[in-house]
Amino acid sequence: VVLDGGALVNWMTSATHVAPQVPIALDELAHGKPQRIAQQWAGGKLSPQAMGRVAHGLVYGVFCSAWTPYESEEEALRAGQEAFPSFPRSVQAQAPQLTFLRPDCDVWNVPAAPRSIRDKTRGDIPTLALSGSFDSQTGADNGPYVASTLTKAKVVTVPYEPHVVFATSKCAQEITVSFFNTPAAPKTACLKSLEPPKFEIGH
Template sequence: MLEVPESRADRGGRTIRLAVAIVPAVSGKPAGDPVVFMEGGPGGDAFGSIPFLVASGVNHDRDLIVMAQRGTLHSQPALLCPEIDRFTAEAVGLRYDAPSTGRRLVRAARECRDRLAADGTDLDAYNTTENAADFADLRRALGIGRWNVYGYSYGTELALTYLRLHPEGIRSVAIDSVVPPDIVSLPWTWDSAREGIGAVLAACAAQPVCGRRFPDLPETLTEQTRRLEAHPLRLTAQPPSGGDPVEVVLDGGALVNLLVANAVKAVDVPAALDELARGNPERFARAQAAGARTAVGETAHGLTQSVACSEWVPGYTRRDLLEAGREAFPGWPDRVLAQAPQLPFEDRVCRAWDVADRTDVQRVATVSDVPTLVLSGTFDAKSGAAWGPYAARTLSRSTTVRIPGIGHWVVPQSPCAQRVLASFLADPTAPDTACAAGLAPKPFTITPEPESA
């Protein structure tokens, strides 16, 4: 356990404890500079990612250091919100973007916030600046002269912030599925959704068999989003993990968020949209039902909301979000576009969460000459692939690699990305990226054409 101040601005204030795991290198002669991992989320369980990191070979030649970020599972305190977990499980049977659903979410967030604050937690202290300082303290506590940083999703924002504020001791940085600190916001989510979803549909059109079998997929998606928003489907579906069937609602907002979350595998999306258009919503209904099995007490929503509400939400209006949605998906219903993908009603949640605006210190691009590997998947609808090169523009010794046909968190899904990361760690100034040149998305699932009437 690493003990750090809860707030470094409050000298003499309380301390918190962060769990640390060190996974030994597989190699009998490991390199002296370990890899430290930064989990996504914000609020994800870093220890839960260890099996994926090990399976990807991240600890092959170097020790792997994993720390539970402040407020997350295994840290003390853990800012868990069972109130929000219970809402998430219930929400599969609610209209995604109905005002009544938003009120229930805000109520759950307020209950969690009030409970955490009553326990003495300083929610303003759970931010990316303090998070980065924790990792700087960890390196010093372990007596490590130099190490390599690897982060994905929110962990890339954290890694870039850490590189900007605490560059000493960093040999190299690898960022996977990039969230640039200077640009992330609620309107930004629509740009990423457009790029990721659009890439899936375009890849189908580029494969002759898929393109012939499923023509005009963008139009199909628009039509189905509009249809479901006007006339939601109320269904019973069995979660993919098994168990009793649950009642679900499929409206336009739910459809879009299932696509952004990759709840239906990308290779199945064209077939699933075609089936939906022909009156068979089973694939999407089962994906929606999966939310009913949301684990209580794994995601640290306290860190999620403290970061989002202080760093992502301020400075933009509801109109800004709606206009970004209209630009990304012309013709879609405003009611769908008024909610940020994966973060519905977040502006209202943030009014209840009530933390200070930190955008002036966090919305800053990182300028560095530390060797950096920038990995993106072309099917990523959470943090679009274009944001990798965007972040790299101020990283003078960066190598940017796009992996076709891969979604969010590239390395565990791509053997090529694993080889590139290993090569980068061996020589950050000259990684071997050749395997990416010949890659193409996998063939899509092709279902039989319906018989003519």
Template sequence: MAIIPAVSARPAKDPVVFMTGGPGGDAIGDIPFLIDSGLNRNRDLIVMAQRGTLHAEPNLACPEVDRFYADAVGLRYDAPSTGRLLVRATKECRHRLTRVTARGVELSAYNTTENAADFADLRRTLGIERWNVYGYSYGTDLALTYLRRHPRGVRSVAIDSVVPPQIVSLPWTWDSAGEGIRTIFAACAAQPRCKKRYPNLPRVLTEQVRRLEARPLTVMARPPAGGALVKVVLDGGALVNLLVANAVPAVDVPAALDELARGNPTRFARARAAGATPVVGEFAHGLTQSVACSEWVPGYTRADLLRAGRRAFPGFPDTVLAQAPQLPFEYDVCRAWSVPDRTAVQRVTTVSAVPALVLSGTFDAKTGARWGAYAARTLSRSTVVRIPGIGHWVVPQSPCAQNVLGSFLARPTSPDTRCVSGLSPKPFTITPTPETA
């Protein structure tokens, strides 16, 4: 746990506590982004490593899974053989961690309910009467759970890139992916130069996903950070997941798709190559699976997931749509992880009158922007803000969102949102046509 003092010489008495995403992210590693975003400008900032993550004991890191993902850049994304390797790595991690559970730690105890209770204990331990909660991505699921179960002492809640606990599931990931990608294409169509240069992006994407799924490309690519060339395989599933992960900046997506269609996969290949050099042991995949397998996966079948994929992208092959974005082979992984179903206590709507700020980026393909407004329906004193042209985790990317959050912390019931009305997505990258190049 870290406390970053306020910059102000006369800080407010109610600090901000941060809840990071993942699940499994390193909250301590997020501190530079939070400071740069002004979270400690007028208040102390409290950052705690969530249970099971880096800097916590035990740490549910899975180096076995990290190594799998490094190797997977050279494999078909959604091939059954790739899934078997992921399940094997997951089993190896679970077996190793289970040796820890013999000393009294249970993987099933790593869930959002217990995570929220840890933050309630932290407030009492620090003797803080009231504080403000800020969470992003999975941290919004956690923040809403915390608000529902431990409302005492909460002055305000800001949620950024929203994961409503009552709705999050594997099928939900396809809804978010479809919304985010379609919004990027619509923004291109709203810019005359982009529309003229790249007039049929939805069709191009569908054609390229189908082409790569039928005949994957194997190329050598240099990771964006430099280093040796890496063998990468681009199939339809890899392409879709690079878009969902914003691995290619949104402003470059139309150009990257056009280049791919013309035989140049460089932008996507380099983005895929970035996965070949992960920081082993930093991300807590064990917390990811303990939360996802107990709270997100139960109650929906593989057929439900496939139907959701077909609704979002009706022209994509079923082999792509059978895997949830960012969570491939999750049904098989969860069978190996084996934690009990907790949806009865976790898949619950948060109803609250605590002032809330709900931030979403219109280009977010992980947590679609419409889910912010959905969560706000039962937060009676909420302000909903959509930042055009921004993807996942809005505040560090948007000075306007930083100003809105700062004004919300100062006046939770009447934040200043005027900067939003003047925003529009940045101009998209326009490359010369082959005829004029």
């Protein structure tokens, strides 16, 4: 397992599923013990919720039809460098998160979606924009952004939860069910009872 700067940045993005372990994992790495991060990075040992549920065909069907045809590799790289100007050049040499996306899309070989796929969605259909505050893949600020052109959207951010918040949070599931029952006023009282995770500490 090669843990270079790019791999470490990408691990941090996915490690929101094991947030309580992140400080101790970084401390171990700083003290010459990379095993925890290397195992998670190589073997997908994040959490039952995080792993084993990725529909790769769907993921690449979307990325390779709606994203890569309309953004060049140079544009993606430049955006990453602008977003993270303090990162070392060795990390900035690859676009963040989806390092091998373009070669993967060459293999997946799906046609580009219509350009309109990139347009903002507008409408008045009741919509729930549900996010996790620990989601570093699709940040919680995406919720209000998506809702800005949907007149009947409800924006809910569930604290301390990672990507795919519906899969990891019972509170998110309760909110979603209540949204189907009362779209104009989903029940969000469970948010008040949530507490931050207890971070693991060394012995």
